[in-house]
Amino acid sequence: MVFFGDLPSPASIFSTYASLAGTVMMIKPMIHTIIPQPVHNFVVSYIKSLVGSRSSTLTLVIMDMNKTERNGMSRQNELYYAAQAYLSSKISPDASKLKMTRDPNNKNVNLYPSEGEVISDVYKGIELKWRYLAGSKKTSTVMDGGVDDETVNWECFELSFDKKHKDLVVKSYVPYVEKKAEVIKNKRRIIKMHSYSTYSLRWESVNFEHPSTFDTMAMTHKLKRSVMEDLDRFIKRKDYYKKVGKAWKRGYLLYGPPGTGKSSLVAAMANHLKFDIYDLQLASVKGDASLRNLLLATKNSSILLVEDIDCSVDLPTRLQPATPTYGPYGASEGSTPLTLSGLLNCIDGLWSSCGDERIVIFTTNNKEKLDPALLRPGRMDMHIYLGHCSFEGFKTLASNYLGLSQDNDDTHRLYPDIKRLIDGEVLTPAQVAEELMKNEDADVALEGLVKVLKRKRSESEKCDDESKKMKILEEGEEDNLTSRRPEQSRVE
Ligand SMILES: Nc1ncnc2c1ncn2[C@@H]1O[C@H](COP(=O)(O)OP(=O)(O)OP(=O)(O)O)[C@@H](O)[C@H]1O
Incomplete structure (x- = not known):
């Protein structure tokens, strides 16, 4: 039982605090003078390590350096991007500050934890905490007699959990995060076309x-x-x-x-x-x-x-x-x-x-x-x-360009004609597409295509006739030569 009568008066508490603070203020500079700074630092870090080693928490740091190296390659930690994608799906509704990005031409915005934000997760009964941190660091490189200063921006995720789960987290939770991130990234993925630049190498x-x-x-x-x-x-x-x-x-x-x-x-x-x-x-x-x-x-x-x-x-x-x-x-x-x-x-x-x-x-x-x-x-x-356009291919193109159904062979009155004319190597899909794009009206576009198909067919038939005639002529020449040869032999 505590009685109010036993408590010291506010005046005596204040005077005790003031004398304690005064003593600390006096001792602190003395400690600094008596104990040299390196010894002081050593003692402080030793005490800190003793306290730290007793902590049951392990923190894994997943760093990313957006640093472009001299050979033009960018150093990227894939695990960092996996964590970023995974955590974007884990943001708590109570979060008070988030990072928001939108990639060019992407319909959706992406939300990520902002600096210092802690995200909790549970995996197979283990509690895990994620924290996002960012900053920048100056580095100096001595090269060819000069010094090259560079600012490196860094970002990281800290993943903290009970030490005893280290193996499970590294061998099972981290691959699980990567797999989930892959699914998330695939859903939002913007495909990129990369070309090698001879300028930037x-x-x-x-x-x-x-x-x-x-x-x-x-x-x-x-x-x-x-x-x-x-x-x-x-x-x-x-x-x-x-x-x-x-x-x-x-x-x-x-x-x-x-x-x-x-x-x-x-x-x-x-x-x-x-x-x-x-x-x-x-x-x-x-x-x-x-x-x-x-x-x-x-x-x-x-x-x-x-x-x-x-x-x-x-x-x-x-x-x-x-x-x-x-x-x-x-x-x-x-x-x-x-x-x-x-x-x-x-x-x-x-x-x-x-x-x-x-x-x-x-x-x-x-x-x-x-x-x-x-x-x-x-x-x-x-x-x-990939060959010339077949009737099946034409139906796909007519559906793409004119919105016609590709389920039947007689969707349009001109389909039977096109089916008959397009067979054989007449037009490439690119040529058919070009004709279909000429008019939005299906009747006009298909009539145009029929005309082109007829023209191409008659041209190729003419070509066939020409080459047949040439062949006959060549064969005739050949026959004459062969029939003359014995005579020549004979003359010889
Ligand atoms: N099989 C096809 N299916 C759909 N569209 C096609 C097809 N072939 C060609 N096209 C159309 O024709 C255009 C040119 O085709 P594409 O560049 O793919 O042909 P390619 O065979 O690669 O030609 P190249 O050998 O000249 O590079 C495309 O933009 C497309 O619109």
Whole structure:
């Protein structure tokens, strides 16, 4: 029991406090004078470490430095971005301050925890706390006699939990966060198209907004289905590739005449998988060494595209000697020039084994011109031929451009005529698309298409007649020659 009568008076409390504070004020400078500063620091940090070691909390720091290194590569901690995406789905309704971003051309805004905000999470009964922190740091590098000052911005997430759960958090919770983040990122993902800049010597990217999808592609249903199924199977088979000891990579060769949809199919594949595209212009690559570096700077889950592989650059093969590259003053730059074997080795070897979910696509108008090394089994897993427009392809295009149903063969009165005229190699899908775009009125656009089809058919029939006549003439010449030959022999 406490009685008010036992408590000291306010005046005596105040005088005790004042004398204590006075004593501390007197002792503090004495301690600093008696104990040298380094010893003082050591004692303080020792006491702190003793207190710290007794704490049962472990904090993992997931840092990200937005620092661009001298070789042009940006150092990125993938775990940081996974945490950022994951936490955006965990924000408490009570949060008082949030960071808000919107990527260019993205419909949705993204909300992230702001500085100091704590987010609680529970995983398999373990309580975890996340905290976001940010700041900047000045660094100085001494180079060539001068000092290069640079400000590095850093951001981090701190993840704190009871020490005894360290293994479970590192081995199970962190992969769980990464998986969840992948799903979230895929939902909001903006596909990027990366091109290598010879000016900045790095990949530069823009948002990829090609509208092509498998629905809009003028291809037979069978071909569409087989490409889509192949892609879907590839994505699901991470464990399978690991088990059979193969890099998780798939190669596609798209070939066919100009305007048959090779580039459109690449876009449809990227949109289907939500994969970025790295557009590799071989002409801008100096040699095998720089090719290796720039391929290693590409991200996982992406498509490496080499368009017009037959004519993009004159690649020396294994048998041809490679001419060394020369600098502006004629001196060798010390790099081996780009070779076909360098390209293929890099794609098959180092690059594909350093990453996951790699897709490589080569396109060409002339498959027969390609080096056999490119066509070797196991190199390009699927060869896809895109040809002239079929009636099935036309129906897809008429649905895209004129909004006509593609379910029947007689959606429009002109469909039977088109079906009859379009068969054979008459028009490419690009030519059909061009005709359909000329008028929004389906009657006018389709009449225009019928006219073009008739003209093309009669032109090709004329051509056929001409070539038949030529053949007959040539055969006649040949007969005359052969019938004269015995005579000639005989004269001889
Ligand atoms: N199969 C197709 N399905 C849908 N649209 C197509 C198809 N083929 C061509 N097109 C249309 O024609 C245009 C040109 O096609 P695309 O660039 O994809 O052809 P390509 O085969 O890559 O041509 P190139 O060999 O000249 O690069 C596209 O923008 C698209 O509108």
